[in-house]
Amino acid sequence: MPFKPLSVAAILDKLEAFYGAQEPCWPVEPYAFLIWWHCGYPASDATCTRGWNALNKEVGIEPRQILKATQAKLTQALKTGGMVPEVRAMRLQQIAERVENEFGGDLRNALVGRIEDVRKKFKKFPGIADPGVDRVFLFGKVTPVAAVASNCPHVLVRIQLGLERESYGVTYGEAQTLIEAGVPKQFHPRMRAYLLMKEHGQTLCKRSKPKCGECPISAHCAYFAGKDRGRSRPR
Missing domain, CATH: 1.10.1670.10 (Helix-hairpin-Helix base-excision DNA repair enzymes (C-terminal))
Structure with missing residues (x-):
């Protein structure tokens, strides 16, 4: 042909x-996506969703809920999402701590200013490179990038x-x-x-x-x- x-x-x-x-089968709100992304490993729609569902049920996803939970409880909740749940639990607390301390508990406060600066802020979160930032920007309706x-x-x-x-x-x-x-x-x-x-x-x-x-x-x-x-x- x-x-x-x-x-x-x-x-x-x-x-x-x-x-x-x-x-999309993932949460599109920027903060929720950052949490969802670390709910599974190797990261895939299926593994992340399994871990996300367990985290919502057993802990919650808000920054203060994640910071209040013990590492053991977070690790247990994330086991359904695949490998290295203890590492992913640590990363969730790093994300939650940064959102609380730098952005007043609301990641939307990071979405102001020049888009180049906003990108730099997001890339400081663990496990998020340019493709992940593009995805956050597009589906979170920050800016219609070519993700x-x-x-x-x-x-x-x-x-x-x-x-x-x-x-x-x-x-x-x-x-x-x-x-x-x-x-x-x-x-x-x-x-x-x-x-x-x-x-x-x-x-x-x-x-x-x-x-x-x-x-x-x-x-x-x-x-x-x-x-x-x-x-x-x-x-």
Whole structure:
């Protein structure tokens, strides 16, 4: 089948027709997301949600509730979320302590000022790098950045450009550039793009052994066309 490139908007429409409309399964409020992110390890929607549910039931998620709880109680609550619960318990208390001491118990107080400064504040929290900050900013409706799922930056790059780079940072940057150019700078369209690319990357367009034969847009994918021709992008 000949390669027929599509716009990012058309790609998203095809993915939504295939997977259906997507909704985030994580809390979108910035503070709640920081807590949810440390509720599971290795971090995934499933592990984080299991730990999050247990933490809500056994301790609570507010800063003072987390600071009041013993390390043992926090660790026990987080065990359902996977490995190293004692490390994650420590990190939750670090987050809660910082929110209490620096932001008066309300992380919304950190969301004022230049966006570059707000980003620096968030990156001081444990385990949060630029992709995580982008996710917080987009779904927390801080600013409609071109966020990309941290474990799926290759998806749109493959479809549009042919092959992801060896450097994660370069691939992530290329994915952001494609979103910036192809998706309106508004919250809903960019959330939709994030969620659909995430679903596609986790279901079919996997980092290793992608299921191209089942993909609804293989005829429009530069990566698939390159496989057929035995060529790949220069690195």
